[in-house]
Amino acid sequence: MAEQKIRFEDGASYERMMGTWSRSVGDIFLDWLALPAGLRFVDIGCGNGAFTEMIVDRCAPVEVQGVDPSPAQLAFARTRPAARLAQFQGGDAMALPFADNTFDVATMALVIFFVPDPAKGVAEMARVVKPGGVIAAYAWDIFGGGFPLEPIQAETRAMGLQTLRPPSADASRIDALRSLWEGAGLVSVETREITVQRTFNNFDEFWSISGEGSSVGPILAAMPSGDVERLKARVRANLRPDSAGRITYSARSNAVQGRVPR
Numbered sequence: 001m002a003e004q005k006i007r008f009e010d011g012a013s014y015e016r017m018m019g020t021w022s023r024s025v026g027d028i029f030l031d032w033l034a035l036p037a038g039l040r041f042v043d044i045g046c047g048n049g050a051f052t053e054m055i056v057d058r059c060a061p062v063e064v065q066g067v068d069p070s071p072a073q074l075a076f077a078r079t080r081p082a083a084r085l086a087q088f089q090g091g092d093a094m095a096l097p098f099a100d101n102t103f104d105v106a107t108m109a110l111v112i113f114f115v116p117d118p119a120k121g122v123a124e125m126a127r128v129v130k131p132g133g134v135i136a137a138y139a140w141d142i143f144g145g146g147f148p149l150e151p152i153q154a155e156t157r158a159m160g161l162q163t164l165r166p167p168s169a170d171a172s173r174i175d176a177l178r179s180l181w182e183g184a185g186l187v188s189v190e191t192r193e194i195t196v197q198r199t200f201n202n203f204d205e206f207w208s209i210s211g212e213g214s215s216v217g218p219i220l221a222a223m224p225s226g227d228v229e230r231l232k233a234r235v236r237a238n239l240r241p242d243s244a245g246r247i248t249y250s251a252r253s254n255a256v257q258g259r260v261p262r
Contacts (some may be wrong), residue, residue, distance in 0.1 A: 013074070017212050019050035022110055024196035025253045029109075029138050032192060033257060038062050039104035042128060044093050044121070045111030049077030049086065055107070056082040058262070065098070067091035093121040098128045105129065108137035110253075111208045113166035123183040129260050135186055136257035138194060139172040146252030147199070149216050155234040156219060159227070166220065177256040186258030194255055199248040203236050206247045234260045 037060035043052045046066030055064055064086040068074050077088045091097045093108070093115045106125035115121035125135045140147045142165060146154065153163045171178055175189050181189045200206035210221055220228055239247050 008146065015048055015050065015216055016209050018110065018148070019048060021053060021196070021198060021251055022050050024198065025194050025251075026051050026109060027196045028196070029136070029255055030054060030058050032194075032255065033105075033134065033136055035059055035105060035134065040102070041065070041099065041105045042067065042096070042103045042125075043108065044091075044096065044106060044108050044125065045085075046077060046088065047110075049073075049080045049082055051090065051107070052077065052086050052088075052107035053080050053082035056085050058209055061085070063103075065089070065103075067096060068091070094124055096124045096128050096207040100127055101130045102128050103130065103133060105136070106136045108114065108139075110139060112137050112139050112168075112180075113142065113168045113172045115168055115171070116170050118180055119183060122180050122186075126184050126186060126260050130184075131260050131262045134257060135184075135257070135260065137177065138253045138255040139177070141174070141193070141252045141254050142166070142172040144167045144173075144252065144254075146195075146254075148251040149210055150251070151249060152210055152216050152231070152235055155231055155238070156216075158234070159231060161223070161227075161231075162219065164216075172254060174254040174256075177254055181256050181258040182257075185261060186232050187261050189258035190254065191254065191256045193252055195250055195252045197248055197250045199246050201240065202245045203239060203247055206239065207232060207235070210242045 001011050014094045040063040041055050041061050043063045044067050046052045046068045066086055066088040074088045094117055106129045147209050156163050178191050211217055241247055
């Protein structure tokens with residue numbers, strides 16, 4: 001099977017699958033950061049605005065800038081209630097379109113492992129944040145089995161089929177996140193794991209929504225229908241429903257925060 005890149009071009013599809021998972025982690029993440037009101041934020045790799053909206057709703061910021069390379073995702077983000085305050089624009093995580101010392105907080109939600117040079121991405125966050133400001137991120141624990149689509153990807157691998165991983169997947173390791181933050185000269189660096197659960201009404205809902213994921217959808221589309229059914233049966237066997245037929249399982253992310261030296 002030819003190698004494929006993970007792409008996020010459908011904001012509504014992303015919302016159904018990853019947006020819901022991201023907000024579950026985001027709630028705990030923002031509690032952990034415990035930031036005061038009245039700050040200026042930049043949300044890098046904001047995608048369809050799922051986490052950006054949480055910043056607007058929970059943190060009482062005075063400014064939020066969302067940056068992402070996907071025009072389609074940004075178009076979806078601009079339809080959110082968060083757009084009453086947040087501004088969204090195209091941009092590269094490794095060359096942010098902002099002056100030095102502009103923001104109080106820079107965040108990356110489920111993004112660091114997509115940045116071709118994660119160290120450069122962290123350096124850019126540090127550049128645009130004022131001394132004493134916060135740099136924070138969370139990423140799915142790819143190698144620890146924490147990715148929300150792991151129930152499908154594990155069986156895909158067991159069948160000897162290709163799975164898609166972000167280009168900088170190593171950056172999702174909790175020790176790698178700490179090294180990136182400390183390597184950028186940030187201080188008061190802390191890390192933690194965040195585990196969340198999601199419940200689907202039944203297996204068919206899980207399969208339909210999960211199949212839209214950009215790291216699974218292209219694989220399923222390229223598989224013969226017989227292999228898809230075989231994969232589906234293997235996944236179904238491992239996701240035991242409760243008495244009402246609901247499917248519940250966990251995902252885990254690694255989070256990091258640090259401050260720009262004063």
